Amino acid sequence: MASRPNVKRVARRIPKRIRVGIIGASPDRGWAARAHIPALLALPDYEITAVGTSRPESAREAARRFGAAHAFTDARQLAEHPDVDLVAITVKVPAHAELAGAALAAGKHVYCEWPLARTTGEAEALVTAAGSGGVHHTIGLQARYSPVIGYARELIADGYVGRVNAATVYATRGKGAGNLIPAWAAYTVDETSGAGLLEVAGGHTLDAVEHLLGPITGLSATLSVQHRTLAVTETGERVEATSPDHLLLQGTLEGDAVLSAHLHDAKVTDARTRVEIAGTEGDLVFVSTGSAGGAGIQIDGLRLRGSRTPDGPWQDLPVPDRHGWVPEAAGATEAVNVARFYARFADDLRTGARNTPDFAAGLRLHRMLDGIRLSAATGTRQPVPPVA
Numbered sequence: 001m002a003s004r005p006n007v008k009r010v011a012r013r014i015p016k017r018i019r020v021g022i023i024g025a026s027p028d029r030g031w032a033a034r035a036h037i038p039a040l041l042a043l044p045d046y047e048i049t050a051v052g053t054s055r056p057e058s059a060r061e062a063a064r065r066f067g068a069a070h071a072f073t074d075a076r077q078l079a080e081h082p083d084v085d086l087v088a089i090t091v092k093v094p095a096h097a098e099l100a101g102a103a104l105a106a107g108k109h110v111y112c113e114w115p116l117a118r119t120t121g122e123a124e125a126l127v128t129a130a131g132s133g134g135v136h137h138t139i140g141l142q143a144r145y146s147p148v149i150g151y152a153r154e155l156i157a158d159g160y161v162g163r164v165n166a167a168t169v170y171a172t173r174g175k176g177a178g179n180l181i182p183a184w185a186a187y188t189v190d191e192t193s194g195a196g197l198l199e200v201a202g203g204h205t206l207d208a209v210e211h212l213l214g215p216i217t218g219l220s221a222t223l224s225v226q227h228r229t230l231a232v233t234e235t236g237e238r239v240e241a242t243s244p245d246h247l248l249l250q251g252t253l254e255g256d257a258v259l260s261a262h263l264h265d266a267k268v269t270d271a272r273t274r275v276e277i278a279g280t281e282g283d284l285v286f287v288s289t290g291s292a293g294g295a296g297i298q299i300d301g302l303r304l305r306g307s308r309t310p311d312g313p314w315q316d317l318p319v320p321d322r323h324g325w326v327p328e329a330a331g332a333t334e335a336v337n338v339a340r341f342y343a344r345f346a347d348d349l350r351t352g353a354r355n356t357p358d359f360a361a362g363l364r365l366h367r368m369l370d371g372i373r374l375s376a377a378t379g380t381r382q383p384v385p386p387v388a
Contacts, residue, residue: 020085020088043343049183050083104126115139116359116366145337175265201297217251218251227265
């Protein structure tokens, strides 16, 4: 791997190693164990000092396994502990608002997984609380830190495709294929959970598009529930699905380029992501690769290709070292983008900069999703709130 680029540090009241408490650090499964913990253990800026789960035995086992000094079942106690500088929230979406609010109330920096909250109202309350606390807060939109997306963004800015005319997005996941859903994910098919296709895949994918091409300014959308009854894989229990599993979207980008997107769950074969960017001088495309294909743009390994001649062949575009830095111990696909995100957030904490997406960015994305819901319900085009 390439060495990490040097970043000028500004002295702040941050320990030499930023002490992290992880809420949702199950020792056996879950997003924290798959991505956050490998990322943090690989980065010299951080140490895991506390873990929290819902059961004492799992909290103790997580502390033993991940080398944390403290184990909690009470998230508020974790946030208030003096050995915790940063609280990472990696639990189910309905608990995000309460837990992020507790961390902010304790005066701690917060990394909250996307979606920020179950509803836009909850997200608004968090932004208000964060604004008065003088702490750093960030939302886990880690697709921005994909090496491929970073390089594609540079190529677009440098004129590789010329003026961007259009972006076409096709993103599918296998979740729900065969009308089966794993027990851990069953809650997501309830539209009140805030964790369905629109919120998770939609939020991550549309944020990545905006990171590449600039703000979406307006949209028209269709939402559909194609699989209305699913069976829980482990038990056979039947659950009713009310959360959409298909999103069709047409939109405009700042500068008048057009956007077309189709996202859907329950893809039986070849679940994957493909994003094609067409311009006046050429095209770029990135597609998901490897075993994580279908997990989502924020997780999938991606391959970048380009073409600048009429009817010419696509050429592989290897990612330069300046975009490809990943700590050796975080080389697993699921941890790569999260590790790069945490490295940038450490820079923010130490320098006082605010370059990673904060809770206000999460709130704007929640409001965009509200516009999608309203467009689908009314059949009308909706504006998208500008970037603050």
